[in-house]
Amino acid sequence: MKQPTKCLLAFVHAVCLIGLVSVATVDLSVAAEPQAGIWSAGAAIGFLGETPDGTAFATNLHADYFLNHQVSVGPLAQFAVTGDLFQVGVSGQGKYWLNLPGVDTRLKVNLQGGLGFLYADRHSSDASWLIPIGVGVDYALNQQLSLMSTFLLNFTDVETGRRSDATVMPGLTFGIRF
Numbered sequence: 001m002k003q004p005t006k007c008l009l010a011f012v013h014a015v016c017l018i019g020l021v022s023v024a025t026v027d028l029s030v031a032a033e034p035q036a037g038i039w040s041a042g043a044a045i046g047f048l049g050e051t052p053d054g055t056a057f058a059t060n061l062h063a064d065y066f067l068n069h070q071v072s073v074g075p076l077a078q079f080a081v082t083g084d085l086f087q088v089g090v091s092g093q094g095k096y097w098l099n100l101p102g103v104d105t106r107l108k109v110n111l112q113g114g115l116g117f118l119y120a121d122r123h124s125s126d127a128s129w130l131i132p133i134g135v136g137v138d139y140a141l142n143q144q145l146s147l148m149s150t151f152l153l154n155f156t157d158v159e160t161g162r163r164s165d166a167t168v169m170p171g172l173t174f175g176i177r178f
Contacts, residue, residue: 033105033140034066034097039074042148044175048078051169052122052158053085060150060173062093070097076114076132078154078171084122089130089154091116097138106140112152120158131155138177146177 034040041063048058059079064072071094078089093114100109111134118130134152141147154169 034064034069034072036066036068038066040064040066040072040177042175042177044148044150044173046171046173048080048154048169048171051080051082051085051087052120053082056080056082056085056087058171058173060175064095071095072097076116078132085120087118087120089116089118089132091130091132093132095136108138110136110138112136118154118156118158126159128156128158144178147174148177149174
């Protein structure tokens with residue numbers, strides 16, 4: 001498949017995923033102040049660097065189950081594509097949410113880490129362990145919707161040929177949480 005067609009398909013895929021997540025009818029959490037026992041979900045798009053094929057377009061989907069108003073756990077799915085690469089990572093994440101003192105209470109920061117696996121297909125395919133750690137910023141627009149940005153460092157040992165192993169892949173995404 002030609003590179004422009006693959007990139008266009010990846011973009012359409014990301015838009016569809018974000019659209020599906022944004023119209024979900026599941027009873028999800030209040031975005032502004034999470035409560036214990038509530039689920040929240042989100043989607044984001046951005047970039048993932050240092051993949052086996054260089055910088056890739058990225059789409060992330062996540063869900064968070066709040067154990068209390070500061071701690072959440074849940075799955076994270078990361079998709080990345082370039083002209084020659086398709087990569088998917090799935091992990092279980094733990095997040096610690098912080099209110100910043102002296103700042104609007106609608107703004108929260110989270111520290112997160114997880115463990116999972118990564119599958120990459122370039123010239124050959126490979127699967128490996130995945131340890132994503134990072135920080136996120138969340139700004140509540142209203143009681144149901146927040147804007148978010150996440151910076152993750154993805155540690156892995158994936159090998160897909162023609163280039164050295166990707167051991168740390170930094171990613172930056174922007175999206176929504178509801």
